[in-house]
Amino acid sequence: MTDRRSFLAAAGTTGALSLAGCLSDDILGGNGNDTEDEGEEATENGTDEDQRNETSGTGDQEGTETEENEAGDDERGENNQSGDDDQTSDDEGNESNQTGNDEDEGEGGADDELADLPGESVDDFEDVDAWSPIVGDDAIEAETEEVYAGSSSARITAPESEEEATVFRTFTDGLDLSGQGLSLAIRYTGREQFDLTVQLLASDTRNRIDLRRVLTGAADRWQRVDLGVDVIEGDPDLADVREIRIVGRRRGDEGGEIEFAVDDLRRADSPDQGAVMLLFDGGLESHFTTAFEVLEEFDVQGVEAVTPEALGNEGRLTIENLEEMSEAGWDVISRPRTGSQFLGEYTPEQQEGLIRRSKGFLENRGFEDGARHFLTPRNLLSPESHDLIREYHEQAFRFGGEPNSLPITDHHNLGFLSGDEENAAATNLDQAAAYNQLAILHFVYVDDADEGVDRGYIEDVLEYIDDQDLQVVTASDLLDSGQGQLTGGSGNGGNESTNETGDGTNESDNETGGNES
Structure with a gap:
């Protein structure tokens, strides 16, 4: 498990280097640990070993593919969606603030x-x-x-x-x-x-x-x-x-x-200030008992990606947890359950059902704002998945490996990287602060004995965010800010944050979340 000491050591190193303007080696050294799929398959943490050192680009990435930590259930996700899925709302053509990327x-x-x-x-x-x-x-x-x-x-x-x-x-x-x-x-x-x-x-x-x-x-x-x-x-x-x-x-x-x-x-x-988003994936109970509690102490909000089928299971979030998080300003966003498969391995009709039902579940439980956003299960997108996500959702997240420049020009292609990769996380925060970009830190396991991050680590990350004068934003802050400019969004550093869309924290399926690819 990544603890507070490891983040402080990493922050001390990368912070100094980024201010000096020479990050080429350390920027990426330590950004590629492999994580094991709980009971399913060995999966790689998408922060890639691949290319931490490519300053001149030798393309050394070894195909880490986009597998995440599925905590077990490989079920198709479609038919066992909790119920009200089908009323997705007329999301058909959800205006995607996109620059027209469809095949036509x-x-x-x-x-x-x-x-x-x-x-x-x-x-x-x-x-x-x-x-x-x-x-x-x-x-x-x-x-x-x-x-x-x-x-x-x-x-x-x-x-x-x-x-x-x-x-x-x-x-x-x-x-x-x-x-x-x-x-x-x-x-x-x-x-x-x-x-x-x-x-x-x-x-x-x-x-x-x-x-x-x-x-x-x-x-x-x-x-x-x-x-x-x-x-x-x-x-x-x-x-x-x-x-x-x-x-x-x-x-x-x-x-x-x-x-x-x-x-x-x-x-x-670029805006006058860089930003950071804290994205929690997997709907684990510790996201409420630890992460939510710590973020409340710093008066900032996060984003929770949930799979409806897992809600209420042992070690998972409940609807009541999500409602409390939502009331505090968190976004609860959609993440269909795909088990050990990539979304694109289903037929187009099945993919649409998964996407539609997960969104409908959130909308029918009062998380309408969060339902606008999508976390790509296992990160890999097929052409059909790409088209459907843009049809049903206004904003989407998946592994990207680096910060995102601001203002945003494609809200369906927001990239995150692993928040528990201490060197990479610290470096991303440095870069977001220095160049007024958006760093999205992705977390799955919190206070797990074997992997993930502990309470002290999250506290250190938030203190570092405050020191770097970064604005903490939610998914809805970003989408509603107008071209991703983030003027007047959530709080500065670790302090003010906005109660944004109040719709809730999500939780996601039994898969503990989308480790980056």
Whole structure:
């Protein structure tokens, strides 16, 4: 179990490094412990061993796949949903504040949404000749069939013999990206998972920032990535960016060529303050008896992802627990039970039933605000899962490995990482504070004798959040803030927090939660 001492040691190390602006090794050292599925299968904590050290991107990730700690029940989840599932509310088309990522986007379906996105485009990829491959075997060409917006996107490829596909564009007079968040639209194919890095050379390779996101689906779908800081080399000056590199790497399956398309590299002014979200997954009783109690002492709220079938079971939350948490300002969000399977392993009809019933359960018990949000079971998304989640929910979370830049441009692609990975958690908090980004810390086991975190660790995390002057937000704070700007959301640091949507803490199925991938 990760205790207070280990977090303090990690915070002391990464905090100093991030202020110094050189995180390249420690940023990621210690971020990849494996966790065991309780009684099911060995699963990996998605904070990936993969790539903690990739400053120049060698794509060493060993396919950690997105399995989480399922605490046992592998049932399909669908038919045994607690009852009122079917009345999902007319969620059919829940307006997803999305930039139009459905499959029919090939004809520039995101054009209208682009006008509603914050900021401005750095490159719309209408002229891909401005970009060049780093290696001779890499290639970039105009994509005119499956276009995100406008008449052209950029298609980037590398043969199986290459470990990554990299293209770059130079800015002779320098590009001022200081105080701004970057986002990029991406569509990859040929594999379930993908690793995306955008490198900002400011002003050369010795002074650069790597922005990164692990994508655990969905292939063949356009999605936006709000890029979080991963690695910092040297002393980069973001007011003088001379080169931008886009790097794609395999994740999981190491075979085959690398193929992906990108569009609308966008910048937007960051808020004046970074933020953190505390996401508890699995509906464990200790989330109420320990985590809720500690967060109450600090006057901040969290998010609880619940699976309806597990409520009231031994060691699990009850409806009464969730109601109390909701009244205190927590969000109770939806997490269907899929057992040992990924959501996409069910038929599209079964997937829709799982998603619809879990949402309906929350809505019918007074957690309407929380029902707008979705935690992806076991993290991996199929194309069908991707489409259904965007139809039924307004916001969705899954493993991402890094913070999220603000303001948010894709509320269905919010990335978290394990809160009990002390080095990574401390580093993410440092980065969120330094660059005014959003760190989402994901917790499953609390006060478990064998794994997870204890009370002292959570207290230390909250004290560190307060020291870093980070705003603690809930899922509804983020969604309702207007383009993820988080102005006037929950509290500052560990103090004020908002009673947000009061809908409740969730709880999730017998699977103790979605360890990241």
